[in-house]
Amino acid sequence: MKKLALSLLVCFAMIQITSCKKEANNTTEQKEVTVEKKQAAFSLQNAENTISWTAYKTTDKVPVKGHFKKVNITSGGEGDTAKEAINNAEFSVPVSSIFTNDSSRDFKIRKFFFGVMDKTELLSGKLVLENDSIGNTDITMNGVTKNLPFNYTLNGKTFNLKATMKIGDWKAEKALDSLNTVCKDLHKGADGVSKTWDDVAIEITTVFK
Structure with missing residues (x-):
């Protein structure tokens, strides 16, 4: 029973770590997407x-x-x-x-x-x-x-x-x-x-x- 509980605990921890990594990656991707080049105040174009x-x-x-x-x-x-x-x-x-x-x-x-x-x-x-x-x-x-x-x-x-x-x-x-x-x-x-x-x-x- 203890082994089963320990296994479940390890699985839960792994899931949490994976989820955190995905969330961190998503946050990074969102930041990269939202970065825009600053527009010049005056443009001849x-x-x-x-x-x-x-x-x-x-x-x-x-x-x-x-x-x-x-x-x-x-x-x-x-x-x-x-x-x-x-x-x-x-x-x-x-x-x-x-x-x-x-x-x-x-x-x-x-x-x-x-x-x-x-x-x-x-x-x-x-x-x-x-x-x-x-x-x-x-x-x-x-x-x-x-x-x-x-x-x-x-x-x-x-x-x-x-x-x-x-x-x-x-x-x-x-x-x-x-x-x-x-x-x-x-x-x-x-x-x-x-x-x-x-x-x-x-x-x-x-x-x-």
Whole structure:
């Protein structure tokens, strides 16, 4: 009888030990599942990002406006402040996402401007904020990487950048001539001269959520 009681006691103890181990394992698993990565206070991935541009035609310098419908953040872009999220963020822009509210014009820009350039399916760059109002970005286009200075403002959750690109700085005169040729009549002013300007105004606006 004593042996039976002892055996039962040993079995009971083993069951208790096994149950405790399972409970401990379950607790550990639950802890592992509930651990989540801390979300950054400011994220360019989750922000509303717009890249707009203004080109010019005719000798009167008539503006032609457009924007890119897609912007990819390829590195960085997160921080405890808006400035921290923007500084050193890298991005790429598919030229196929260009939009001017004129499908014929969009096609011509893609084919006869960007399409003439070398390795320009994407425009890419890195934003560097030097102080509270100026910065620079290394823009890669036509196989050329060139530094572009810009001015910016940062009000609350809204970042706004303005810069002016000179197409010739990226050795893209051939692409500009190609576009002007296909748009020759459309780029004529009252003086009968067809002209596509070398400078393009760039504006980037980011609104953090």
